Amino acid sequence: MAGTSEPHPPPVILLDNLVKFFGRFAALRGISASFAPGRLYVVLGDNGAGKSTLLRVVAGLMEPSQGSISLLGAKRIREVAPRIGYMGHAPLLYDELSGMENLRYFAGLYGIPDDEVSRNAMRMVGLDPDLPRRVGQYSQGMRQRLSLARAVLHDPELILLDEPFSNVDVHSARDMAAVLGRVRDQGKTIFVVTHQAALMEDVADEFVHMAAGQIVSRDEVVRKSVNVGSMR
Amino acid sequence: MTTLTVTRTTLLKDLRMEWRSKDAINSMLFFALLVVVIFSFAFNPTAEESRMIAGGLIWVAFLFAAVVALNQTWARELRNQVLDAYRVSPAPPNALFLAKAIGNFLFVVVLECLMTPLFVIFYELRSIGPVWQLIVVALLGTWALVVNGTFFAALSIRTRSREIMLPLILFPISIPALLGMVDATTSILTGEATPDFWIKLLAVYDIVFTAICLMLFETVLNAE
Numbered sequence: 001m002a003g004t005s006e007p008h009p010p011p012v013i014l015l016d017n018l019v020k021f022f023g024r025f026a027a028l029r030g031i032s033a034s035f036a037p038g039r040l041y042v043v044l045g046d047n048g049a050g051k052s053t054l055l056r057v058v059a060g061l062m063e064p065s066q067g068s069i070s071l072l073g074a075k076r077i078r079e080v081a082p083r084i085g086y087m088g089h090a091p092l093l094y095d096e097l098s099g100m101e102n103l104r105y106f107a108g109l110y111g112i113p114d115d116e117v118s119r120n121a122m123r124m125v126g127l128d129p130d131l132p133r134r135v136g137q138y139s140q141g142m143r144q145r146l147s148l149a150r151a152v153l154h155d156p157e158l159i160l161l162d163e164p165f166s167n168v169d170v171h172s173a174r175d176m177a178a179v180l181g182r183v184r185d186q187g188k189t190i191f192v193v194t195h196q197a198a199l200m201e202d203v204a205d206e207f208v209h210m211a212a213g214q215i216v217s218r219d220e221v222v223r224k225s226v227n228v229g230s231m232r
Numbered sequence: 233m234t235t236l237t238v239t240r241t242t243l244l245k246d247l248r249m250e251w252r253s254k255d256a257i258n259s260m261l262f263f264a265l266l267v268v269v270i271f272s273f274a275f276n277p278t279a280e281e282s283r284m285i286a287g288g289l290i291w292v293a294f295l296f297a298a299v300v301a302l303n304q305t306w307a308r309e310l311r312n313q314v315l316d317a318y319r320v321s322p323a324p325p326n327a328l329f330l331a332k333a334i335g336n337f338l339f340v341v342v343l344e345c346l347m348t349p350l351f352v353i354f355y356e357l358r359s360i361g362p363v364w365q366l367i368v369v370a371l372l373g374t375w376a377l378v379v380n381g382t383f384f385a386a387l388s389i390r391t392r393s394r395e396i397m398l399p400l401i402l403f404p405i406s407i408p409a410l411l412g413m414v415d416a417t418t419s420i421l422t423g424e425a426t427p428d429f430w431i432k433l434l435a436v437y438d439i440v441f442t443a444i445c446l447m448l449f450e451t452v453l454n455a456e
Contacts, residue, residue, distance in 0.1 A: 059320050062456060081322040090313040096249045108241035109323040150317065 012037045012072055012158055012189045013058060019066035020053055020213075027053040029213035030067070035191075037157070040184040042200045043193045045210035051193040052089060054210070055162050058191070059086040072157060082110060085156035089163050091147040095136030099146050100129050103153055110154040121149040126175060141172040148176060152183060159183065159190045165199055173199050235327045242331035249308060250339065256301035260343045263300050267293040268347065272354040282355035287417030290351055291410060295377060298340050299399050302381035305332050306389045315453075325450040329382065333445075336378040344370055360423030369416045369427065372434035376409035379438065383445040386452050409437050 011034035020028040027050045035041060043051050056062045058069060060077030072080045086092075093102050103118035112118075119129040125145040135143060144164060151159060161180075165173040173196065181203030184190050192200060197207065201221075209217045250256055271289055275281075309315040318328055351357060359366060381402055388397035416430035 061316055061319055078322070081320060084320065086316070086320040088313055088316050090316075092314050092317040093312055094245075094249065094308065094314055095312065096252050096308070097245070101245075101248070105241060105245045106317060106321070109238060109318065109321040111237075111322075 009037050010073060011035055011070075014070040015058075015067070016069075017067040018054075018057065018064050018069065020050075020057055020062065021065040027213055028057065028064070031213075031215055032067075033208075033215055033218075035189065037189050038184070038187045039205040040180060040190045040192070040200075040203055041206050041208050042197060042204040043191060043208045043210060044195070044197055049210040050213040051210050052162050053213075055086075055160050055191065055193055059084065059160050061086075082154060083157045085151040085154065085159040087147050087151035087159075087161045087164055089166070091135075091143045092150065093135045093143065093146060096134060098132055098134055099127055099138070099142075099149075100131075102135060102146065103150060106150050107153055112154060118153065121153045122146070124152070125149045125179060140167040141169055144168050145172065145176065148179065157188055159188055161190065161192045163193055163195070165194055165196050170199075177203055235324045235330070238323045238327035239330045239334070242328055243334055246308075246331060246335040247338070250335070256304050256336075256339050257342060259300045259304070260297040260339065261346060264293050264297040264343060264347045265350070267296065268350050268354055277355060279356040279358065282357055283360070283421045284418065286351065286355055286357055286421055287414040289355075290348075290417065291373065291413045293347070294340065294344060294374070295403075295406070295410065297343060298336070298374075298377050298381060299402065301336060301339050302378070302385045302402075303395050303398055305336060305382055305385045310389060319453065325453045326446050328453070329386070329445065329449040332386075333375075333379050333382040336382050337375055340374050340378055341371075344374065357421065359421050361420035361427070365420045365427055365431070366417065368431060369413060369420065369434065372431065372438055373409065373413035373416075375438050376413070376434060376441065377406060379442050379445055380405055380409075383449065383452070386449065390455065409434060412437065 013033075013035040015031050015033045018028050018031040019026060031054065043054070045051050053062065057064050058071065060081070068075065069077070071077050072083055074080045077084070094105075097105070099122060100118060103121055104115065107113075107118050122129040125148050127142060127145055127149065135146065138146065144167070148161070148164060151161065164176060168176065177199045180190055180192065184203065184205070194200065204221050206221060207219045208215055209219070267289075275285070277285060306315075309318070381398070384401045384405075385394075385398055388394040388401065391397050412430040412433040416427035416434065419425040419427040419430065
């Protein structure tokens with residue numbers, strides 16, 4: 001935890017009794033939690049624990065059935081949409097376009113006219129911006145990297161990532177985890193839903209465990225001889 | 233970032249993707265071509281008879297062909313769940329709708345430009361009324377079809393049998409517009425009546441339904 005004597009910064013995410021029903025099935029069962037800025041949270045849990053649903057509700061892709069969310073100080077997620085980055089379980093990319101064409105389009109949605117921003121995002125995840133190949137011909141690992149680039153393209157303060165390492169080889173996954181660590185060090189708050197906790201051990205600040213639609217425990221990662229507060 | 237900018241960006245992206253895949257235009261062309269040829273052999277009308285039935289024939293062919301393209305409008309956005317990327321962005325929802333509607337309008341206009349000469353040849357069509365009025369009717373009628381079609385295609389994307397749902401919802405609501413298109417076209421081709429009333433009806437229909445679609449699209453986009 002960042003310097004205990006320092007005043008606590010306002011939470012990036014504040015969840016108050018969050019409930020989400022799908023028909024009669026409750027995917028989220030009264031989650032109340034707050035998450036501080038500048039930290040990397042890893043959300044773990046079995047299939048059906050509600051991890052992806054929680055992420056989609058926080059991203060504004062689903063309305064909660066009950067309860068409320070405050071995101072970056074706003075009650076309406078739409079108001080803070082430019083400050084949020086979301087990477088879904090699916091790549092959220094057009095197969096018919098090249099990597100740069102995809103990023104250029106999504107940059108346009110955030111009012112970013114400068115091509116260099118898209119090129120830098122591609123370089124950051126280890127992809128060549130001049131690669132003319134269409135995304136449909138990318139390997140799974142390349143798609144995931146590009147999807148990460150799309151999510152962080154507009155320099156969001158809060159980044160929500162759903163299974164970013166699925167179908168990615170270990171080497172690429174480690175590279176992606178390192179990228180996330182660097183992004184967190186720039187003061188961003190990151191939520192990663194994953195089944196591969198081991199990949200995140202070196203960079204995570206907190207592991208959030210979910211089961212049956214609830215947060216059952218939160219384990220902070222304590223690193224030896226590192227003054228975390230002074231690093232951020 | 234304005235609605236206009238995002239509309240333009242999204243439209244250019246859609247046109248680029250269609251240029252590469254030609255999914256919509258090929259399926260529309262093939263369908264419309266079948267209608268022209270089959271009806272021509274089935275009825276073998278004289279020039280006079282053609283003028284009487286061509287209005288209905290042309291618009292029914294374009295309506296059915298447009299449905300084929302409209303069904304594909306949102307398919308690209310559903311693949312890889314790309315629509316979620318738009319929904320989490322601050323881009324105005326109406327910009328997406330306008331881009332899709334304009335894109336479909338352009339695809340159907342291209343289809344009309346390619347198919348009209350074939351209609352003229354196969355049905356020995358010659359307009360007695362002014363041709364410029366046919367162009368006005370074509371533009372207003374095409375917009376009437378695509379604006380509702382784009383909206384209802386969005387409405388049915390989360391349904392299991394969306395390809396059946398779209399015509400089921402679209403055709404009944406398009407009846408006033410279809411009536412206007414067919415009667416205006418027949419009036420112009422035969423020169424027997426003035427199409428003014430039908431053109432005004434189409435213009436009002438376009439304005440009303442464009443406004444309704446724009447008002448409701450955000451709700452449709454964010455529906456679970």
